[in-house]
Amino acid sequence: QSLRVGLIPADGIGHEVIPAARDALLALGSSIPKPQFVDLLAGFDLFTRTGEALPEETVQALTNDCDCALFGAVSSPSQKVAGYTSPIVALRKKLDLYANIRPVSSVSEIPGQPPKVDLMVVRENTECLYVKQETMTTGEHGKEARATRLITERASRRIGKMAFEMALLRPKKQVTIIHKSNVLSVTDGLFRETVRGVPKLPEVAGKYDSVTIAEQIVDSAVYRLFREPEIFDVMVAPNLYGDILSDAAAALVGSLGLVPSVNAGDKFVMGEPVHGSAPDIAGKNIANPIAAIRSAALMLRHLGYPDGADRIDKAVDEVLRGDPLALTPDLGGKGTTKAVTDAILKLI
Numbered sequence: 001q002s003l004r005v006g007l008i009p010a011d012g013i014g015h016e017v018i019p020a021a022r023d024a025l026l027a028l029g030s031s032i033p034k035p036q037f038v039d040l041l042a043g044f045d046l047f048t049r050t051g052e053a054l055p056e057e058t059v060q061a062l063t064n065d066c067d068c069a070l071f072g073a074v075s076s077p078s079q080k081v082a083g084y085t086s087p088i089v090a091l092r093k094k095l096d097l098y099a100n101i102r103p104v105s106s107v108s109e110i111p112g113q114p115p116k117v118d119l120m121v122v123r124e125n126t127e128c129l130y131v132k133q134e135t136m137t138t139g140e141h142g143k144e145a146r147a148t149r150l151i152t153e154r155a156s157r158r159i160g161k162m163a164f165e166m167a168l169l170r171p172k173k174q175v176t177i178i179h180k181s182n183v184l185s186v187t188d189g190l191f192r193e194t195v196r197g198v199p200k201l202p203e204v205a206g207k208y209d210s211v212t213i214a215e216q217i218v219d220s221a222v223y224r225l226f227r228e229p230e231i232f233d234v235m236v237a238p239n240l241y242g243d244i245l246s247d248a249a250a251a252l253v254g255s256l257g258l259v260p261s262v263n264a265g266d267k268f269v270m271g272e273p274v275h276g277s278a279p280d281i282a283g284k285n286i287a288n289p290i291a292a293i294r295s296a297a298l299m300l301r302h303l304g305y306p307d308g309a310d311r312i313d314k315a316v317d318e319v320l321r322g323d324p325l326a327l328t329p330d331l332g333g334k335g336t337t338k339a340v341t342d343a344i345l346k347l348i
């Protein structure tokens with residue numbers, strides 16, 4: 001038995017951190033099925049060389065030859081470039097990766113004690129304002145721009161289920177629904193009602209009885225996230241609120257170089273560090289590999305290998321608790337990508 005892992009470093013520091021994540025999987029030895037890596041192409045660099053950001057071979061290989069994947073980061077130009085669409089956005093669609101799952105936790109000062117921040121944002125990945133149906137008209141008082149916001153029962157139900165599944169795996173077992181249904185009573189109302197209804201669905205009968213449900217209006221959720229992050233466990237949100245909340249939550253733990261994510265569907269899971277391609281530090285061997293390494297662990301957890309995931313996460317925590325000067329410069333240290341990776345691999 002083997003675990004087939006697609007590797008898509010894409011652009012910039014993706015080429016430095018994805019190999020680190022690959023090596024972390026290899027270091028687990030026989031505690032997971034033997035990983036088989038499939039190197040795949042995508043990204044803006046590729047687009048400038050070949051005119052294609054996401055070759056069909058990459059999509060085919062992921063669909064037919066891989067159980068999961070690790071994605072680095074893409075550089076996206078801020079001006080529109082003819083013919084270019086972001087490969088990560090396209091992959092989420094093509095592989096139906098409807099959930100973006102982002103755990104944000106600080107390292108416990110004392111091993112065994114709960115960390116101060118330990119939460120997870122579960123963001124709906126396919127609809128809300130990101131359906132990108134925008135129009136511009138001219139009215140009596142000048143230009144009028146409109147955007148359609150789509151919330152469906154189907155997407156809300158499946159993201160709700162994902163959130164309850166995630167909560168079952170966590171000690172606190174709490175799901176907080178993030179919404180603004182006091183103002184947007186139709187769209188956010190549907191999201192809130194549908195997620196609330198998930199535990200009562202016949203097909204999950206009783207499964208989520210141990211999970212408590214809370215809810216929070218999105219603006220006060222941000223306020224409380226900064227004041228008292230410890231009140232949150234799993235936060236489930238429509239696409240736009242989830243996008244903003246998950247970056248805000250990442251700020252609570254110091255560096256983008258620490259925060260992992262997975263894009264998950266029912267049939268496929270893709271790990272992806274939250275950071276971008278970091279062109280300012282690319283090629284210098286100083287990128288923090290931890291977000292990518294933790295993304296590999298999160299991917300394993302999702303695939304049902306919690307022991308392997310725990311071993312990676314413990315090794316990372318131990319390195320983070322160790323000599324601060326040995327860490328990468330984003331955390332104030334003088335360490336290199338390679339040295340931090342090697343320290344983690346040794347502990348795994």
Ligand code: NAI
Nearest residue numbers: 073074075076256257275276277278279280281287288330
């Ligand atoms: P960024 O995340 O690439 O970098 C922001 C800052 O954080 C930079 O100073 C960078 O050096 C630092 N940083 C990021 N990751 C780090 C790591 N692992 N270790 C140490 N420092 C790290 O975001 P930015 O600069 O806004 O975007 C750069 C490019 O990345 C753009 O083309 C953007 O479109 C793309 N991007 C791609 C994402 C993705 O692939 N999902 C997400 C965010 C940005």
Ligand code: MG
Nearest residue numbers: 243244246247
């Ligand atoms: Mg974002």
